[in-house]
Amino acid sequence: MTSANPPYTTKQWILASKPLGAPILEGPDATFKLQTTTLPSLNEGQVLCKVRYFSNDTGLRNFIQSSVAPERFYVPTVPLGSPMRSGIIAEVVESASPNFKTGDLVMDFHLGIWSELVILDAANCQPLAPLPGDLPLTHYLGAFGASGIAAYGGLYFAAEAKPEHTIVISAAAGATGSMAIQIAVKLLGAKRVIGIAGSDEKCAWVRDQLGAHECINYKSPTFVQDLKAVTPDEVDVYFDNVGGSVLDAMLTRMKRFGTVAVCGAVSSYNSGEPMALSNWFEVISMRINIRGFIMLDYMEKIPTILGELIGAAADGRIKLQDGETVVEAPIEDQPRVWMQLFSGQNQGKLLTKLIV
Known part of the structure; x- marks a missing residue:
């Protein structure tokens, strides 16, 4: 990154090829390409920021290639030749907005990009207050971002979970799943909360911590x-982050009129094959309600949700220790860090701390 005087130049990753299976990180068919770009001058109401952290989320895979037509997708996808998007925390370097000054820390949920420097609209930036x-x-x-909001909204609003319910949560050691477990146990007070994770060590963490x-x-x-064996009385609510064979098995354990709240389907994101469910008739036989949702469904409730989550963390009901995996890396390594999500190398939220 060079920034002696405006205009600024920055390294950033652009989408070079839309993958049909797992993203390709090297070679002529690589999914992403690192380029150096000269940024334009700020317009009124914009801020120039130095990125401190990238948010790594499995859902970003659908931003670059999805089975859903772009016009039906819940946010704009990433066009070929455009910078890869993600949530970011960044420091203001220059400001053309009265709302921000140099040195302020800001966050953008999903309109940030994989770049050392970014220009953001101040209206889309959230100032970060001390926690x-x-x-x-x-x-x-x-x-206290998309993961926690999705976990809370999925349980309380999409699934309409109740204290008397038995709740199962997949990807329970991941960013959203780990918050959903704690919300179900500590805030909702559900009768029985069961996690599904990808190793015995992760399962021990989900139980013990x-x-x-x-x-x-x-x-x-x-x-x-x-x-x-762990669902002898069957399941009222299944919070699904993975789809695939886990969802297929869960359909056989749902109570009549039970609810599957679908947050993600990570098992199929890098597969070129359609998801196969051999137990689909269970939906009819048991009259199962399947409800898809996204975090953006609950935007008007975010202040209330965050107030409760931050309060629960402050008084110790929700524990955030060991709930983040932070990888320090230069911009050149960002695609590789993101891909760690798909091999289960993270516990809790996976973040990149950008080093220059």
Whole structure:
């Protein structure tokens, strides 16, 4: 990054090829290309920012290639030749807005880009207030960002979960799943909360640190039997982050008129094949309600949601220790860091701390 005098130049990743399967990180067919770009001068109401952190989310995979037609997607997708998008925390370097000054820290949920420097519309920037107990501001991209809001909204509004319910949450050691576990246990007070994760170590963390009553490993050869054993009274609410074979197994454990709240389908994001469900008739036989949702559905409720989540963290009901995986990396490594999500290398929220 060079910035002796405006105009500024910056390295940034652009979408060079839309992947049909897993993104390709090297070679002539690489999904992303690193380029150096000269930024334009600021317009009134804009800020120039130096990126401190990138938010790494599995859902970004659908921004670059999805089975959903672009006009039906819930946010604009990334066109070929355009910078890759993600949530960011950034520091204001120059401001053409009365609302921000040099040195301010700001966040943008999903309109930031994989770039060392970014120009943002001040109207889309959220100023970052200090968090209680000296909690790191990075939680604004996870527990107090899209992950926490999706977890809360999915349980309370999409699933209409109740204290008397048995709730199962997949990807329970991930950013959204780990918050959903704690919200279900500590805030909702659900009768029984069961996590599904990808290793015995992660399951132990979900049980011992997050408070789940049970957690089972979907990679175990006895997963289907284990699932049946931990749900003897069947399941009222399934919070689905993964789709695929886990969803297929869960359909056989749902109560009549139970609810599946669908937050994601990460098992299929890098697959060129359609999702196959052999137990789909369970939806009819048990009259299961399947409800898709996104965090943006609850924008008007965000102040209330964040007030409750931050308050619960401040008084110790929700624990955020070990709930982030922060990787320090230069801009050149950002695609590789993001791809760690799809091999389960993170515990909780995966963030890139950008080093220059």
